[in-house]
Amino acid sequence: MAGPVIRAERLSLRHGKGCALCHAPDFVAETNICPQCGTVWALRDVSFDVMPGEVFGIVGESGAGKSTLIDILDFARDPSDGAILYAPWKEGLVPVHDATAQERRYLRSFEIGVVHQNPRRNLMMGVSAGGNVVERMLAAGNRHIGEMRGVAGDMLDHMELAGRMDLKTGTLSMGMRQRVQIARALVNSPKVLLLDEPTTGLDLSVQARTLDLIRQVHRRLGLAIILVTHDWSVLRLMARRAIVLKAGRVVERGTVAQLMEDPQAPYTQLLVSSAL
Numbered sequence: 001m002a003g004p005v006i007r008a009e010r011l012s013l014r015h016g017k018g019c020a021l022c023h024a025p026d027f028v029a030e031t032n033i034c035p036q037c038g039t040v041w042a043l044r045d046v047s048f049d050v051m052p053g054e055v056f057g058i059v060g061e062s063g064a065g066k067s068t069l070i071d072i073l074d075f076a077r078d079p080s081d082g083a084i085l086y087a088p089w090k091e092g093l094v095p096v097h098d099a100t101a102q103e104r105r106y107l108r109s110f111e112i113g114v115v116h117q118n119p120r121r122n123l124m125m126g127v128s129a130g131g132n133v134v135e136r137m138l139a140a141g142n143r144h145i146g147e148m149r150g151v152a153g154d155m156l157d158h159m160e161l162a163g164r165m166d167l168k169t170g171t172l173s174m175g176m177r178q179r180v181q182i183a184r185a186l187v188n189s190p191k192v193l194l195l196d197e198p199t200t201g202l203d204l205s206v207q208a209r210t211l212d213l214i215r216q217v218h219r220r221l222g223l224a225i226i227l228v229t230h231d232w233s234v235l236r237l238m239a240r241r242a243i244v245l246k247a248g249r250v251v252e253r254g255t256v257a258q259l260m261e262d263p264q265a266p267y268t269q270l271l272v273s274s275a276l
Ligand SMILES: Nc1ncnc2c1ncn2[C@@H]1O[C@H](COP(=O)(O)OP(=O)(O)OP(=O)(O)O)[C@@H](O)[C@H]1O
Pocket: 015, 032, 040, 041, 042, 060, 061, 062, 063, 064, 065, 066, 067, 068, 069
């Protein structure tokens, strides 16, 4: 079997310098805040592999570090320690911190697409749905307007947004905005899609339809998806393997079936039982 498409290797991100106590390798705390120096460890020693074509889940409650992790995977911020290694970029797994600014731009434009919980992070509300999709193609160096409009139209059709191409994004419903984000994220055929709570806050029927569209995309394109969620029903529907994050640390990892049916860590047991 081919090797991983992404590897997160002992990723940590701290807000603050830390001190001798919290830098110690065996430091454990109930929260992500060092009791001595007040440094917040948004992530601590997080490691995982994502295989090509797999949907990999990251589950945790608010504040667990999920968005921080997505921002690191999307190169919006660098980890304090540890490394992200990507395979699509060159032969084999290569640490991203070795990449030049130009290579990072390439990775962000072509290899990785991201869908944020808040569409405003990715979309310009005063610009049309099609314009938001075309803008990503422009950023990737495409200059043929007619061709880009055609591709954007096809992407929006796939996302059940036919006829909405020229409407301002700000006039669309939340569910539609999420689908514009997905079209935008996919338009340059990335090998990895990062989904940060893509259906949180949507009505249940809209949520189900959006997840269904993501599943269709996954089947059609076979790309790897990293799905961040706090919702076990979404996780069960979409992902095969997952990690459970608590206060920035991985407390358990396994198949979603095992995590839900036979959770080992007390924290996972609590999360699963409260979701039932
Ligand atoms: N600038 C900052 N300074 C100090 N602590 C921060 C800062 N930014 C984030 N944090 C803390 O880092 C931790 C992880 O934040 P993060 O936003 O990644 O969590 P999350 O799991 O995505 O939660 P949510 O779903 O609520 O956004 C939280 O405890 C948060 O309070």
